[in-house]
Amino acid sequence: MNQSIIVLIVDDEGATRQILVKHIPWQQLGVEQVYSAENGMEGLKLARELKPHIIISDIKMPHMNGIEMAKAIRKEQPDNCFVFLSAYADKEYLKTAIQIKATNFIEKPIDLEDITKLMTELIQEIKIRVFKMETNLLEEQLMTKVTLNEEDFVKLVLEAKPSFASNLNYYIAAFKLHVAMPSNEYLAYQEILTYNFPKESCIKSMDRVGILFLIVKGGEKWSQFKEKIQSVVSQMVEINKEGLIFISIINQSVRLSDLQEACEFVREGINRCFFEKENQVYVVQAAQPAYEVEHELFDTFEHELKEGREHELMMLLHTLYNQFEHSNGTSINYVKNVYFKLIFYVLQEVESRMLSSKLERREIIHRLNQSETLYRTAGVVKETLRKFFEMVQRAPTEVDDPFYKMHQYLEEHYQEIEFSIKDMANYFNFTQCYLCVMYKKKTGITINQALTQLRIDKAKELLKNPKLKLYDIAYKVGYADGKYFTKVFSKVTGITPKQFRERHWAYEDEI
Structure with a gap:
């Protein structure tokens, strides 16, 4: 990876800034540039100038707090990783932080071991993401120019692959890879694609958000193309069973002049894979209507939770899951926010009964943030509920506690x-x-x-x-x-x- 990782630390407490700058083994983690700012206004200015990969920020600061700063940065730099520091477990701040996709939360006083472990994970994820961006640069330029008009787009394809002709038909597939492996092993996925789809018969290109497009000459039936794509997925899963792969394809071949529109169509399909089964080929269709949760659902969830009715809560989650599963036109952010709100009800009840520690809370929030499918997102809430009721059963009676x-x-x-x-x-x-x-x-x-x-x-x-x-x-x-x-x-x-x-x-x- 040619680009060095940049870290920005924003905190109005000088001692905290010094600890994070001097006592985290940044060089060992692969970070060569670490900057600091003493308030949100200065942090925003530096972020605009440096474009850091990771921002570690206190929540409460004079002039501009961490949440306000993060919102401003998010508008311009949507891919930064935010880690918030806070001496208080204030629910309103945490809810707002979730909405702007905070990566994690660290409570003060900070634990150097915990934050070093978190930085190690984040830096590894960033290296993988940047590695994907730097592969196959010539063909990446092809797909980043899909906003060209039709004539220029076709010309660009023909220049990149002279063997592609306007009188032939083509199949299109889009891959999004969530790889739980070292970045150098990511090459194994590329080798599988190359083996199944030789260079002379296709274009493989990755856009700037990590979606890999596969444009293949239509020399076979569409059903055969779909089977080959599913075979590729199976081979990838066999290499790394922890990896998660999203794949969308169009249910017909297209002409060269229609490639631009078709590429955008399969790109939209990638987002809908959130609602599908994992590691399966999704044939893109028109989006289903969005689903909006009634406010009464939250009231019911909170009431049943306080009453300790596990079966009723699980049935409520099952119904909610079914509604979202058949409403893939719903915004993924909206779905995540619904489940985050349910998680916070559980965490509040855990705290009120003094059943858990801060480490468990951070882990749950992090897992929910990282969930890439509806199934996994709902699973985090279900698992948290089960653990909650297990803790309730193990807890001493109120008289003895x-x-x-x-x-x-x-x-x-x-x-x-x-x-x-x-x-x-x-x-x-x-x-x-x-x-x-x-x-x-x-x-x-x-x-x-x-x-x-x-x-x-x-x-x-x-x-x-x-x-x-x-x-x-x-x-x-x-x-x-x-x-x-x-x-x-x-x-x-x-x-x-x-x-x-x-x-x-x-x-x-x-x-």
Whole structure:
């Protein structure tokens, strides 16, 4: 790979920037250029100048937060990998980050081993993607110019392959390869294509989003062409059973003058492979109508989850899957967002019952991000639900569970201005140090972070009442100083209490 990987680190804390720049083994990972910025505005400026492959950014920063910066960068550079850092598990921020396709989340204080492992995975994926882009450059130019008019397009084909004639018919297939193997082994796939389709009988070219087009002279029946394509897929799967291959073809041969339109048609078909069975040839047809989920589905899912009704939840997921499976005109981003929302309901319930750790949450979000088919996407949610109910069954009863009692203690005492961890430790007959270490190990956050999040959550509910003054709300959730309450609320949510209240009532008016 000729192009070196560029990493940009954006964080308003100098210590965090220094740790990431100096203590991640970037050179060993194959990264030669690492830059840093101290706020979102500076990060946006550098991103536009450098076009980094990976951006590691804090979420909450002055002038422009990480989410705002990422949205601006995404409009211009849709392929960057974003990794967000955050000291708080704020649901609104995470939901927004999911919508802009964040690659992963790292909670502060950062764990160098965890982030090094994540960087290793991301860099490997980037190397594979860039490797695909750099193969067969001459023929790549052919397909990146499909926006030419018909005359110029045909001329370009004839110049690239003089043996191609306008009076012949051609078959077209498009491949998108999700390869779980080192990039040098990717060549094995190319060899299979070359063996089955010699160069003199076809054009093979890859566009800039990794779709490989195969244009073959129509010297055989279409059914034979389809069988040969399926045989190629089987050979590829045999080499690497973890690989995922999307293939779309047109159900007839086309003339040279129709190649441009046909290439665009099979390109559209690649996206619809998300809804099809894995590693199967998809014959492109007109898209089915899009499916839009009723809001009642989310309410039902949340209710059944809180009630612990596993069978009903699985039936709901089964129905949802069937609806999407027969609606391949639906945007893949929309499908992903629906499943992300369901995942967040599960993760919130896991947290409220203190059943899981932050590492599990990051892993689930990452897997859902990387799911390339409807089947795999729905499978992540199903598996998460099963694990949730397994944890519920293994968990101690509320009477015996000390962490449930600690949660209840916080619920009962969060309004106290002089709340004391020492008093809490004495209540449970623990030393203060042991209580803090045990709580952090079990929940992934400190007691103070849990208390702050609880107070802010309670404040959000109170802010929905327009009759309550801000200083009254501050006092009701344990803050004697209204200005300090506003500062903490803004730090956790990214907006002031006043802005939260205004947005809530604006949303209510829209409904």
